[in-house]
Amino acid sequence: MPVISFRDAVNQALHEEMARDPDVILLGEDVSGGAGGSSGTRDAAGGIFGVSKGLITDFGEDRVLDTPISESAIVGAGAGAALAGMRPISEIMFADFVGVCMDQIYNQIAKFRYMFGGKTRCPIVIRTATGAGMNMGAQHSQTIYNLLTAVPGLKIVVPSNAYDAKGLLKSAIRDDDPVVFFEHKALYPRKCEVPEEEYLVPIGEAAMTREGDDVTVVAIGRMVVFAEKALDKVKADNISADLIDPRSLSPLDEEMIFESLEHTGRLVIVDESPPRCSVASDIAGIVASKAFASLKAPVKLVTAPHTPVPFARELERAYVPGPDRIEAAIREVINE
Amino acid sequence: MAELSREQLLHAYRQMKTIREFEERLHLEIQTGEIPGFTHLYAGQEAVAVGVCEHLDDHDYIVSTHRGHGHCIAKGCDVIGMMKEIYGRADGLCKGKGGSMHIADFDKGMLGANAIVGGGPPIAVGAAIACKRRGQGHVSIAFGGDGSCNQGTVFEAMNMAVVLQVPAIFVFEDNGYSEHTGASYAVGSGDIAGRAAGFGMPAVKCDGSDFFAVYETMGEAIARARKGGGPSAVECTITRFYGHFEGDPQNYRAKDEVQRFRETRDCLKNFRKSVEQKGLLETADLDRIDGEVLELIEEAVREAKASPPPKPQDVLTDVYINYA
Numbered sequence: 001m002p003v004i005s006f007r008d009a010v011n012q013a014l015h016e017e018m019a020r021d022p023d024v025i026l027l028g029e030d031v032s033g034g035a036g037g038s039s040g041t042r043d044a045a046g047g048i049f050g051v052s053k054g055l056i057t058d059f060g061e062d063r064v065l066d067t068p069i070s071e072s073a074i075v076g077a078g079a080g081a082a083l084a085g086m087r088p089i090s091e092i093m094f095a096d097f098v099g100v101c102m103d104q105i106y107n108q109i110a111k112f113r114y115m116f117g118g119k120t121r122c123p124i125v126i127r128t129a130t131g132a133g134m135n136m137g138a139q140h141s142q143t144i145y146n147l148l149t150a151v152p153g154l155k156i157v158v159p160s161n162a163y164d165a166k167g168l169l170k171s172a173i174r175d176d177d178p179v180v181f182f183e184h185k186a187l188y189p190r191k192c193e194v195p196e197e198e199y200l201v202p203i204g205e206a207a208m209t210r211e212g213d214d215v216t217v218v219a220i221g222r223m224v225v226f227a228e229k230a231l232d233k234v235k236a237d238n239i240s241a242d243l244i245d246p247r248s249l250s251p252l253d254e255e256m257i258f259e260s261l262e263h264t265g266r267l268v269i270v271d272e273s274p275p276r277c278s279v280a281s282d283i284a285g286i287v288a289s290k291a292f293a294s295l296k297a298p299v300k301l302v303t304a305p306h307t308p309v310p311f312a313r314e315l316e317r318a319y320v321p322g323p324d325r326i327e328a329a330i331r332e333v334i335n336e
Numbered sequence: 337m338a339e340l341s342r343e344q345l346l347h348a349y350r351q352m353k354t355i356r357e358f359e360e361r362l363h364l365e366i367q368t369g370e371i372p373g374f375t376h377l378y379a380g381q382e383a384v385a386v387g388v389c390e391h392l393d394d395h396d397y398i399v400s401t402h403r404g405h406g407h408c409i410a411k412g413c414d415v416i417g418m419m420k421e422i423y424g425r426a427d428g429l430c431k432g433k434g435g436s437m438h439i440a441d442f443d444k445g446m447l448g449a450n451a452i453v454g455g456g457p458p459i460a461v462g463a464a465i466a467c468k469r470r471g472q473g474h475v476s477i478a479f480g481g482d483g484s485c486n487q488g489t490v491f492e493a494m495n496m497a498v499v500l501q502v503p504a505i506f507v508f509e510d511n512g513y514s515e516h517t518g519a520s521y522a523v524g525s526g527d528i529a530g531r532a533a534g535f536g537m538p539a540v541k542c543d544g545s546d547f548f549a550v551y552e553t554m555g556e557a558i559a560r561a562r563k564g565g566g567p568s569a570v571e572c573t574i575t576r577f578y579g580h581f582e583g584d585p586q587n588y589r590a591k592d593e594v595q596r597f598r599e600t601r602d603c604l605k606n607f608r609k610s611v612e613q614k615g616l617l618e619t620a621d622l623d624r625i626d627g628e629v630l631e632l633i634e635e636a637v638r639e640a641k642a643s644p645p646p647k648p649q650d651v652l653t654d655v656y657i658n659y660a
Contacts, residue, residue, distance in 0.1 A: 025465070025469070027465075062468075062469055063469075065465070065500060067496060067499070067500075068492070068495055068496055068499055070492035070495065070496055072458055072488070072489045072492050072493075073458045073461060073489070073492035073493050073495075073496040075458070076455075076457070076458020076459050076461065076462060076489065076492075076493065077458055077459070077461045077462035077465055077493075077496060078462055079458070079459050079462055080397075080399070080447065080458065080459035080460055080461060080462020080463040080464070080465070080466070080476070081462035081463065081465045081466045082462070083442070083447050083448075083459065083462070083463060084397060084447070084462065084463040084465075084466035084467070084476075085466060086465075086466050086469070088462070088465075103452055103455060103489070104455070104458060104459075104489075107452050107455065108450075108452070108455055108459065112440075112448065113654055113655065113656070113657070114433055114654050114655050115430065115433055115434045115438040115440075115448070116430045116433070116434055116438065116440040116442075116448060117428070117429070117430030117431030117432070117433050117434060117654060118431065118433075118653065118654030119430065119440065119441075119442055120440065120442050121657055152655050153655055153656065155656070155659075175658070176657040176658070177656045177657050177658065177659070204659070204660055251659050251660060
């Protein structure tokens with residue numbers, strides 16, 4: 001089976017879905033790049049992370065639209081195209097820029113179907129790069145999915161590996177509801193096996209990436225990678241865990257978490273967002289209200305601190321929950 | 337007006353009259369307290385909505401504003417369904433989930449009233465992208481007021497429409513007030529069309545109380561867009577006969593302002609005068625329409641009041657198509 005990067009997996013999903021459905025279009029800043037440049041070269045960028053490389057060559061300027069730096073218009077135009085029957089993918093270069101176009105996301109696309117009495121659909125995908133780890137500072141490193149998971153009407157997808165990224169993006173593009181698809185920028189080069197034949201990963205189903213007895217670890221996005229490292233470390237002490245990757249935060253596969261907790265009774269939730277009103281605290285609240293009887297110990301949260309994302313390497317390392325902090329939390333929750 | 341047939345003239349008048357009577361009746365009904373929420377009336381601006389939409393069919397799109405009843409009626413939304421929606425009834429056009437500020441009818445190309453000032457124009461650009469891609473000559477209209485022309489989203493939308501050369505037309509209805517603040521104060525340059533022209537599109541002003549002026553001006557803009565000539569903007573100077581919302585004491589307006597406008601710039605009176613003087617329509621034709629419209633509005637209110645409210649459990653439906 002081919003081993004490809006997260007970046008290439010997303011690129012493949014875009015290529016396949018655009019080839020499959022002529023109503024799929026991609027719009028955003030530099031999604032091709034080079035328009036109006038002095039070299040005359042199109043596809044000069046293929047997105048700031050090179051994720052959409054080659055699409056303009058295959059699908060042309062009618063379907064791969066380089067836009068001005070206008071996030072509200074990028075999302076709003078995607079919304080309008082979706083209402084008019086297309087399947088647009090609006091790219092917001094960094095998730096942090098969601099702040100610029102929040103109205104179009106949470107007042108417009110999230111609410112159309114409800115406000116208009118179920119008489120329309122808005123099949124838009126907003127693709128955006130999320131997360132810290134590349135020293136990009138406070139305005140290019142936030143997760144932001146913690147904010148958008150709170151919005152009824154949106155589906156929120158956060159894949160942790162190339163296989164899921166491809167299968168989930170294809171599902172998102174075919175989904176009739178608005179989906180915000182978060183691609184962790186530190187995961188782009190990470191590789192795993194991705195089959196050549198077509199497959200979909202359904203939105204709303206978590207993945208149990210490891211199975212064990214002593215603790216349930218729920219980790220989001222890049223934190224799955226760090227949780228695996230932590231679990232490798234504690235294995236030496238005969239500690240084993242269920243590792244659950246929710247993959248989509250809305251809808252959230254609560255059942256898989258509850259079932260695991262019936263077996264393990266102990267829960268560690270790992271997320272690189274700040275702790276307040278976060279997905280981690282949300283899952284802890286859901287477990288407390290619906291699965292309290294399964295718990296043998298207080299739920300442990302491993303999150304970023306309640307601060308902006310810092311710049312310097314040492315500071316950013318201190319900000320992002322790493323394998324050591326996850327390992328410590330696992331050991332603590334087992335001893336409680 | 338050689339290009340407008342007798343049927344077209346009668347239809348345009350019926351549409352304007354329907355909007356007027358719909359709003360005049362709402363103005364009265366709101367005072368009974370039976371209508372929930374708050375409502376922004378379009379009375380006085382009818383010639384703009386109708387002067388634009390008489391050029392459109394169901395495959396053309398419009399995106400409206402918080403003051404959207406007129407655009408909805410002009411685009412062909414069912415008047416009784418609209419009234420039920422405004423009353424918050426289960427069989428309203430949006431099942432009582434939208435209300436006055438969120439009426440839409442996708443079968444009619446009406447992509448929704450929008451209660452966020454400046455929220456609609458980016459969406460209209462997206463619908464115009466779809467029109468361009470389909471290549472069948474359809475267009476997308478972004479309605480907005482003088483207030484919206486100060487929103488960054490509208491600047492973004494206008495620029496993107498020019499960059500992508502899509503068939504979007506930005507119709508600015510300058511009714512003189514951004515809520516409770518004069519447009520002469522809030523629009524820095526005082527020149528909305530000039531602002532649109534600055535983005536690189538043809539932009540003209542016209543008298544929004546004159547149906548024929550709007551119809552002709554929009555005819556040019558829409559014909560250009562249908563032929564692939566890209567976006568344009570039209571600034572229509574107009575007045576609203578009521579406040580920003582129903583219940584607005586309008587302390588910002590001179591006491592005789594509305595009365596003066598009702599006497600001199602009433603699009604319905606001016607339309608009648610024009611077609612009667614030119615011998616295009618008979619007074620009896622117009623009177624007959626007046627009577628039919630009043631009956632329709634009466635029926636709409638009667639049906640709305642008799643319609644069932646939504647069931648409490650309906651709060652949970654229509655959020656997603658699939659969510660599991």
